Amino acid sequence: MPPLDRRFALKAAAALAATASTAGVAAATCAVQTAASQAAMTPAAALQRLQDGNARFVAGQPEHCDLLEQVRQTAGGQAPFAAVLGCIDSRVPPELLFDQRIGDIFAARIAGNFVDDDMLGSLEFATHVAGAKLIVVLGHSECGAIKGAIDGVKLGHLTGLLAKIRPALGALKYQGVASSKNAELVQRVAERNVQDGVARLARAPVLAKLVQAERLKIVGAMHDLGTGRLTWTT
Numbered sequence: 001m002p003p004l005d006r007r008f009a010l011k012a013a014a015a016l017a018a019t020a021s022t023a024g025v026a027a028a029t030c031a032v033q034t035a036a037s038q039a040a041m042t043p044a045a046a047l048q049r050l051q052d053g054n055a056r057f058v059a060g061q062p063e064h065c066d067l068l069e070q071v072r073q074t075a076g077g078q079a080p081f082a083a084v085l086g087c088i089d090s091r092v093p094p095e096l097l098f099d100q101r102i103g104d105i106f107a108a109r110i111a112g113n114f115v116d117d118d119m120l121g122s123l124e125f126a127t128h129v130a131g132a133k134l135i136v137v138l139g140h141s142e143c144g145a146i147k148g149a150i151d152g153v154k155l156g157h158l159t160g161l162l163a164k165i166r167p168a169l170g171a172l173k174y175q176g177v178a179s180s181k182n183a184e185l186v187q188r189v190a191e192r193n194v195q196d197g198v199a200r201l202a203r204a205p206v207l208a209k210l211v212q213a214e215r216l217k218i219v220g221a222m223h224d225l226g227t228g229r230l231t232w233t234t
């Protein structure tokens with residue numbers, strides 16, 4: 001082979017190998033969760049998978065999987081490896097932030113991402129019944145529900161919902177009158193609310209038993225609306 005052709009051939013082979021290895025990563029990431037893959041995953045590995053997904057999201061390099069194919073492959077059953085309790089805020093969609101797709105995670109969402117009996121029941125189902133290995137309580141910066149709770153907003157059924165977030169404010173020491181104009185206080189209450197959620201879940205007997213058996217990990221995280229990055233709080 002003439003030298004030029006040879007160089008071209010080597011380059012082409014290298015490019016092909018690189019493409020194949022990228023495709024290999026994508027294939028692994030796009031593979032749907034099965035009972036076997038879920039059973040093989042440890043709580044620590046589940047956490048790592050979400051952290052890796054957020055790293056791809058923040059780098060602007062999410063995997064582009066065939067979602068319709070995933071729909072077909074999960075039609076007969078689901079085996080998600082994690083559950084996320086997050087806010088309804090349109091800027092904090094768990095599947096996108098963690099770069100996950102069909103059948104990967106349970107997503108429980110409520111304004112202010114607090115834990116009440118029904119959320120707890122949902123997460124007991126996600127873990128004890130359906131086998132998820134990780135629960136993430138996901139708060140975020142600039143949360144409207146947290147601001148409403150601080151300001152004591154009263155409106156229809158929102159009044160009762162915000163009352164469930166108020167204990168996070170009551171647990172903090174701060175100076176002056178509580179106001180959502182105090183950005184530092186808003187962030188502190190959101191963080192405290194996540195901590196309280198994690199603590200409440202950890203106290204629930206059904207979940208505590210799973211944690212003790214090392215079949216479940218419960219962690220908190222705060223999402224930064226400005227960057228898409230997560231700070232893991234526990």
Ligand SMILES: [Zn+2]
Nearest residue numbers: 087089143144
């Ligand atoms: Zn929110």
